[in-house]
Amino acid sequence: MTDHPIDHATAPRPTNRLADATSPYLLQHKDNPVDWWQWGPEALAQARATNRPILLSVGYAACHWCHVMAHESFEDDATAAVMNELFVNIKVDREERPDIDQIYMSALQQLGVQGGWPMTMFLDPDGAPFWGGTYFPKEARYGQPAFADVLRTMAQAYVNGDPRISSNREALLQRLTQKARPAGTVVIGPNELDDVASRILGIMDPEHGGVQGAPKFPNTPFLELLWRAWERTGRERFRDEALHALDSMSQGGIYDHIGGGFSRYSVDERWLVPHFEKMLYDNAQLLELLALAANETFHPLFRQRAEETVGWLLREMVTEEGAFAASLDADSEGHEGRFYVWTLKELLAALGAEDAEFFARHYDITPFGNWEGVSIPNRLKGGELSGADEVRLAVLRDRLLAVRETRVRPGRDDKVLADWNGLMIAALARAALRLERPEWLEPAARAFRFVAGSLTRGDRLGHSWRAGRLVFPGLSADYAAMVRAALALHEATGERFYLERATAWSHALDAHHAEIGAGGEAGGGYYMTADDAEGLILRPDSTADDAVTNPNALQARNLAALHAVTGDTAWLARLDRLFDALLPRAAPHLYSHAGLLNALDTRLRAPEIVVVGAGPQADALWQAAGRLPRIDITLSRATSATALAPDHPARAKAEATPGGAAFLCAGQICSLPVTDPNRLTDALSRDSGAS
Structure with a gap:
């Protein structure tokens, strides 16, 4: 210098x-x-x-x-x-x-x-x-x-x-x-995945749920990793720790009990006091887990939180163009959380004495407040209520929401980010299937159409759009999240357009973001920035998770799904090259690579369910498949056996089965036909290729 x-x-x-x-x-x-x-x-x-x-x-x-x-x-x-x-x-x-x-x-x-x-x-x-x-x-x-x-x-x-x-x-x-490229081959398989999950159990908070200490973040990749360990091993403690965290977040102040949606994190270990900003990506990742938990447990809390979160999303986060805004500010009128907190005096004015007392008792609204002299509504004290009491509380929440709407609102960052929209579109589509809420598919499809139409140039994505201006070129996270969204919508609707988009964007991601192998093919992981992006001092290529699962991990799951849906082994070969390059880099720091480990679990055991046939029986099988509480099942449907690819492993069995039937496939092996929707769960647990 x-x-x-x-x-x-x-x-x-x-x-x-x-x-x-x-x-x-x-x-x-x-x-x-x-x-x-x-x-x-x-x-x-x-x-x-x-x-x-x-x-x-x-x-x-x-x-x-x-x-x-x-x-x-x-x-x-x-x-x-x-x-x-x-x-x-x-x-x-x-x-x-x-x-x-x-x-x-x-x-x-x-x-x-x-x-x-x-x-x-x-x-x-x-x-x-x-x-x-x-x-x-x-x-x-x-x-x-x-x-x-x-x-x-x-x-x-x-x-x-x-x-x-x-x-x-x-x-x-x-x-x-410096790129972490340890010499030799790193082997990470089911045993190693189970070991990481067991070690994560050791840092979970047995009282409050989530990772021990404060501040507490949702850390959805960890929760998903525990859930997958339960699916692999049948050890209920893995599942129960994930459910405990979701339950505590759903009852704590990190959740907006009046308007729905989750704040970014809790500053304390009890999930009581949020950092009041609301981010699109947090709510997308939590929505997927809530829908999964609702189907596994049939606990009404998880369904209710999923439905309320979607209600908040569609009420407050949809832009004029039909996409989803990035975030809501923590502050209003210069004070953090002012829009969301209550005093007992405000409650009395809004509800009257009798209803105010009832609501305050169940939502921890106290004369002196539970945070800085005011109260953050929460249900952490627990306690079972009758159905009539829950209905009464729901009516009172609606009345308080109407009062809150008269307050000065927090600022909304209304830029449209391709990656965060992709995460929410995928979450909406998957939750629509799991919770049988088909009306959620239209807002998901509408947001997808806007991103696909306004945040693209040819087959390439931009990153951020606002006021008619596009930040271009996009980042690897944009492709990974939007491919995920396209696959989720293809699965939910059967429309080929979405599969075509997923395929085109995956090719563009390889063309402009992939590390190139010795043979000239897309061989390693993905750089964050494109090969023709504005020059920085280096091209970032982190493989670790941030607040959002790393794009390498998201695209790894996409590649597995593309192979399952299309039968094209080129996608599987690309996936294996990705793992060959990234697992040695991840091995010394597995905790920070939970997303990649989850993707590896998908590669090792994620099944495909193919529903063949038309009519009521096939429809019932399709609906039952969509409700299965398993992560990363690929669903596909064919109106007849001849609609399957000639080399599809289910085709011969489907031709021999009259009427609608479902087949559970893993690798090149498919189960015997399942014709009773109630037997799909049993077939999934029995199948050696999927368990």
């Missing part, structure tokens, strides 16, 4: 460049006195031209502490003046540019700092990170330096050529670009 002073004479006058952004998060900062740039070549060129380091600030619209730091520092003229003098300031929406977020979050963690948002990173003019943190207060407190002091220290260290900056930068880049 050359030791040059900062040339302030060449620095432009402060100009905030966020006014023409499409991201609601960036638009929240368009009136800051900070000289913000959006990420792009122009910003990096400005840093190089003025020899100033870069201050990178990453957040998202629903992030509470992002708002706090913005109010304290980015809206403050004095702090903004320091930022403008010493840095080229770049603001990034992590949901719009998760590739940038992943690169610098990895760098932050390599520095030994626990990641989170807002993320505040200091880069050299070429974009290489040398130091960073998360939230910095305006004034020094609780052992944290004042933000302005951090700014001056980092800028001075850069100007003076502090050798620690150079060593940090080189060490970080070396770690970020």
Whole structure:
């Protein structure tokens, strides 16, 4: 690094460049006195031209502490003046540019700092990170330096050529670009999967459910991994721990008991106090598990939470175009959670004394509150109620929802993200089958049509759409999630259009995101960014789960489903090459690769159920198959045996079976015909290829 002073004479006058952004998060900062740039070549060129380091600030619209730091520092003229003098300031929406977020979050963690948002990173003019943190207060407190002091220290260290900056930068880049490729072959099979599940049992909270400690996140890949272990082994404790977590979340304050939907996480170990932002991806992942739990247990709680969550989704999250918005803010009127909390006085005014007392008793609304002087509705105290009492509470919830609608609403980030929409579309389609709610298929199909029509160029996906503007090209997560959505809709409707989309997008993902093997074929995992995307300091290719299952894991499950639906062994070969490349990388850190382990379980044992025939018996078999409480069963239907592929292993048996029949297939072996819908579950548990 050359030791040059900062040339302030060449620095432009402060100009905030966020006014023409499409991201609601960036638009929240368009009136800051900070000289913000959006990420792009122009910003990096400005840093190089003025020899100033870069201050990178990453957040998202629903992030509470992002708002706090913005109010304290980015809206403050004095702090903004320091930022403008010493840095080229770049603001990034992590949901719009998760590739940038992943690169610098990895760098932050390599520095030994626990990641989170807002993320505040200091880069050299070429974009290489040398130091960073998360939230910095305006004034020094609780052992944290004042933000302005951090700014001056980092800028001075850069100007003076502090050798620690150079060593940090080189060490970080070396770690970020290094690919974990342990020598030798890694074997992970059912025994290893069961061992990981057993170890996860050891960190589960026996009292409150979920992973021990606080904060508590839903961690759906862990819950799914436990569920799969129960399916493999029959050990009920695996299933029961997953159900315990779902039950606690469904009764806790992390769930919005008045309006439906789950917040992102709970700040305490009891699931009582949420971080009130609501994210589309959390609710999508939880919806799938709730529908699964409802079918397994027949417990009305899980069905009710699934139906209420869909109710919230369709009431509050559908954009004008028919797709799904990204998130709801945690804050309203400048206070976190104000929209969602209640006082006993408000309850009395809304319901009257008798109903208010009844509701308060069952939802923990107390005179002095259960959180900061107000009450977060919850049902954690449990207790069985009569059917009449539950109906009465439902009526009262509707009345409180009407009152709540008069409050100042939290902000909604209405950008349409292809990956998060894909997750929700798939969840809606699968829940529609499991819970026999066919009316949910239309909003799922409507959102799919918008993404397929407005977030694409040819067979390629973009990532984010808002106000007619598309962020293109898309990321590997967009393809993996939308292929999953297409397969789920194909399964639910039988329409070939969805299978064609799944096939085309999978080919595009391989063409533009796959690591290329020695033979020139798509051989390894998937880079997050496309091969023709704007240049970054590297192409991120993480295989670990984040808040959402890693796209490599999602696409692995898609490849297994494509093989099952089409019979084309090329999809299976691609899947095996993917596992050959990724399992050695995952082996040292299996906990963070739960999504990939779940995909491996799909590869090893996921069955296909084929329903052949037309008429009432075939219809009843199809409906029964859709309700089966098993993860990753592939469902397909053929009107007759001749509609099956000539080499399909069920064809000969179907030709010999008059009337409707179902066949359970694994690999190239199919069961004897099942003609009684009530016997499908028995057939599934008996079949050696599927258990």
